[in-house]
Amino acid sequence: MSKTRIAVAGAGLIGQAHIRVLQASARCALSAVVDPSPAAAAVAAQAGVPLFASLGALLDSDRPDGVVLATPNPLHVPQALQCIAAGLPILLEKPVATTVAAGQTLVDATERSGARVLIGHHRAHSPIMAKARQVVRSGQLGSLVAVMGSATFFKPDHYFDDSPWRREVGAGPILLNLIHEVHNLRMLCGEINAVQAFASNAIRGFAVEDTVAINLRFANGALGSFMLSDTAACPRSWEQTSRENQAYASYEDEDCYVLAGTRGSLSVPTMRLKTYPRDEDRSWWKPFEVGTVGLVREDPLMHQMEHFGAVVRGEASPLVSARDGLHNLKVTQAIAEAAASGRVVEWHT
Structure with a gap:
């Protein structure tokens, strides 16, 4: 069986991660690298594939079966539209766009043309998330009441020195990091229809926030609280608890989400389950039955690429659609608006 040929546009960190996954895939193969930067030549040479300076050059020379767009955020929509016009399926890295309006343009083009567009929220392909979602939907927790979440981690000084734009408006953990958490919370708890937030830059004093306290209301009536900080020396983040990315130190006794229902609670990703028999x-004077939900830990980027291959071949519909990506962006921007204005931001789902 011939492998599905996938080109990767963008040879930065996430692009190189996609390249590694493609090189290890049983059903997909890396066909080319697209990137105009001088450093991309070494990446393509090491991978043993041709290098193209632009998507246009790729399409004129060696049309692949699909394209991964791991390029800078401002290029996401124009490059995605270029691929859609060429009839190419795409895996578009998050965020779907830099603005809601631009994201809507992409969603409209995708749905109008029937294009195959998968948005790169890779945690949607995590076996941990799949198991947690299964527990919630099974009714083991009863009716969902609340979720308590956190993404607390410490970004070193050189993170900002290497890229000074990260200190300025347009950066900050709300826009750079929170979109991952928004998608996780939507998968676990349902649609979000209102947010409020307090933001602080008291530690670093940059033009952007370093810490945010967030309240969430879900359409099903559940409520959530979330603590976000990139200056907190605390490992209660997905990267430091899930053990899915070996680049991060991890801690087996830490969780970043607790889901509480009327019959029990689930801590994620330790998957500790406490339920009334x-x-x-059911009473706070009564003991819980205590256990751990079994799961297999595997690389979600690998699962995402295999799913994209199936999307390209017409065997599956995108697990994370362009509209899903737009919803994540809308919630993230609503949190930024709530933090800036001091008011509740709500909408109809």
């Missing part, structure tokens, strides 16, 4: 025994 019978409805009539």
Whole structure:
């Protein structure tokens, strides 16, 4: 069976991660690298594939079966539209766009043309998330009441020295990091229809926030609280608890989400489950049955690429659609608006 040929546009960190996954894939193969930067030549040479300076040059020379767009955020929409016009399926890295309006343009083009567009929220392909979602939907927790979440980590000084734009408006953990958490919370708890937030830059004093406290209201009536900080020396983040990315130190006893229902609670990603054995025994004076939900830890980027291959071949619909990506962007921008204005931002789902 011939492999599905995938080109990767963007030879930065995430692009190189996609390249490594493609090189290890049983059903997909890296066909080319697209990047105008001088450093991309070494990446393509090491991978043993041709290098193209632009998507146009790629399409004129060696049309692949699909394209991964791991390029800078401002290029996401124009490059995605270029691929859609050429009839090429795409895996578009998050965020779907830099503005809601631009994201809507892409969604409209995708849905109008029936294009195959997968948005790169790779945690959607995590076996941990799949198992947690299964537990919630099974009813083991009862009716969902609340979620408590965190993404607390410490970014070193050189992170900002190497890229000074990260200190300025347009950066900050709300826009750079929170979009991952928004998608996770939507998968676990349902649609979000209102947010409020307090933001602080008291530690670093940059033009952008370093810490944010967020309240969330879900359409099903559940409520959530979330603590976000890139200056907190605390490992309660997905990267430092899930053990899915070996670049991060991880801690087996830490969780970043706790889902609480009327019959029990689930801590993620340790998957510690506490439930009352019978409805009539539910009381804070009564002990829980305590256990751990079994799961297999595997690389979500690998699962995402295999899914993209299936999307390209017409065997599957995108697990994370362009519209999903737009919803994540809308919630993230609403949180930024709530933090800046001091008011509740709500909308209809």
